Amino acid sequence: MKKEGLLKRCVALVIGLFIMAFGVALSVKANLGTSPISCVPYVYSLGFPLTMGVTSIIMNVVLILLQMALLRKEYQPIQLLQFPVALFFGFFIDFTMFLLSGVHASNYLFQWVLCLLSCAIIAFGVFLEVKAKVTYLAGEGLSLAISRVFHKEFGKVKVGVDTSLVLMGIISSFILLHNLQGIREGTIAAALLVGSIARFYSKRLTFMDVLSGGKEDNEIAIQANAIDQNKKIIITIAREFGSGGHEIGEIVAKRLGISFYDTKLIDLSASAGGLTPEYVKEHEQKLTNSLLFDLYEQNYAYINEEMPPLDTLFMVQSKVIRDISERESCVIVGRCADFVLKSHPNCFNVFIHATEAYRIQRIIKEYGIDSNLAEKELEKKDKERTNYCRHYTGRSWGKASNYHLTIESSIFGAERSAMLIIEAMKKRINNS
Numbered sequence: 001m002k003k004e005g006l007l008k009r010c011v012a013l014v015i016g017l018f019i020m021a022f023g024v025a026l027s028v029k030a031n032l033g034t035s036p037i038s039c040v041p042y043v044y045s046l047g048f049p050l051t052m053g054v055t056s057i058i059m060n061v062v063l064i065l066l067q068m069a070l071l072r073k074e075y076q077p078i079q080l081l082q083f084p085v086a087l088f089f090g091f092f093i094d095f096t097m098f099l100l101s102g103v104h105a106s107n108y109l110f111q112w113v114l115c116l117l118s119c120a121i122i123a124f125g126v127f128l129e130v131k132a133k134v135t136y137l138a139g140e141g142l143s144l145a146i147s148r149v150f151h152k153e154f155g156k157v158k159v160g161v162d163t164s165l166v167l168m169g170i171i172s173s174f175i176l177l178h179n180l181q182g183i184r185e186g187t188i189a190a191a192l193l194v195g196s197i198a199r200f201y202s203k204r205l206t207f208m209d210v211l212s213g214g215k216e217d218n219e220i221a222i223q224a225n226a227i228d229q230n231k232k233i234i235i236t237i238a239r240e241f242g243s244g245g246h247e248i249g250e251i252v253a254k255r256l257g258i259s260f261y262d263t264k265l266i267d268l269s270a271s272a273g274g275l276t277p278e279y280v281k282e283h284e285q286k287l288t289n290s291l292l293f294d295l296y297e298q299n300y301a302y303i304n305e306e307m308p309p310l311d312t313l314f315m316v317q318s319k320v321i322r323d324i325s326e327r328e329s330c331v332i333v334g335r336c337a338d339f340v341l342k343s344h345p346n347c348f349n350v351f352i353h354a355t356e357a358y359r360i361q362r363i364i365k366e367y368g369i370d371s372n373l374a375e376k377e378l379e380k381k382d383k384e385r386t387n388y389c390r391h392y393t394g395r396s397w398g399k400a401s402n403y404h405l406t407i408e409s410s411i412f413g414a415e416r417s418a419m420l421i422i423e424a425m426k427k428r429i430n431n432s
Helices: 001-032 037-049 050-072 077-099 108-132 138-150 152-179 183-206 206-212 244-254 264-273 277-283 290-302 309-327 356-367 375-392 409-431
Strands: 233-239 259-261 331-333 347-353 407-408
Touching: 001 037, 001 077, 001 108, 001 183, 037 050, 037 152, 037 183, 050 077, 050 290, 108 183, 108 206, 138 152, 152 183, 152 290, 183 290, 183 309, 233 244, 233 409, 244 259, 244 331, 244 409, 259 264, 259 309, 264 277, 277 309, 277 347, 309 331, 347 409, 356 375, 356 409, 407 409
Parallel strands: 233 331, 233 347, 259 331, 347 407
Antiparallel strands: none
């Protein structure tokens, strides 16, 4: 670790702490409630003759001690830096509260302006703190410690910790102040927005990667390696549920004498990622609600040591797909393979669709789905794939311009659809 690089990161951390503190002070001035991590110190600063900065330091020290008690010998000495970070953060809160002492929200609209501005400012501070990669704040440290000790997902643990802090703030407010203060609609806004805005900064302000010595290793955007052997042919097949994409892909692979990958990718991904095949099968290509997942995923913006499990699975599967494409010609069904292999010189992308009646008939016959539930099952599966594709690729699933060929299998059937793919693929390769 170069001293110059460490110095840069430490400076970024201190600046990030100051910006976060400024945002916290601004949220206090908005008087719509502070963020979950700040509501407890704020309430105790009102109930005792202490500044918010001092109560923030006390709370963060308690959270650090809880981390040490949980992790014991596994507590890393580098995380002792959380103590000076807590001191700096507390001092900056009091200093910025002094700087903003003349600011007063005159009406409800202005309160919301200050509240939303505070969310954007706190998020930028969080972005700098995470980008610095020196340490993390005590609240995130406690969430990470609980996650590791009890083997729970970090995102779920952080939601639990934030919820507990809000409940503690509410109870303390009624006990000390005999009314509710510090927890209002602004607290909910901060819980929902700060992490999401921090992730937005991380995606857009890539020039800040110099602080950590380059691009993030866990970045979701896939940049496929250049493939030297241009003769390898990869056919990717995206498909509507029940359209027969699996069957068509098998026929194409058999006719061309190349490998076929669909369910086989489950075992390969499980092996590569240290996961169980059951976990991969249950979670791959599924994202039931993109908005709710984004709200959940934003919890990971506060720390760089953990990734959302679905992001990890997507990265593992993407690497498996790229490794296969470098090794052999093949047909790959689903898994956003058309996006993962977008830089492959001989990748031919196909989308299979069909009429609803055709699809319903197939899933009843092939998968044994009850006829009364078939239509809802189609809608559910297609929605999951649409959300998954949009979240991880930014593309519209099923949009014709994203593929070299789209086929309505209900018109041509499996055999003829397979031949159309082979003919079109050969024509493209010969003309390229």
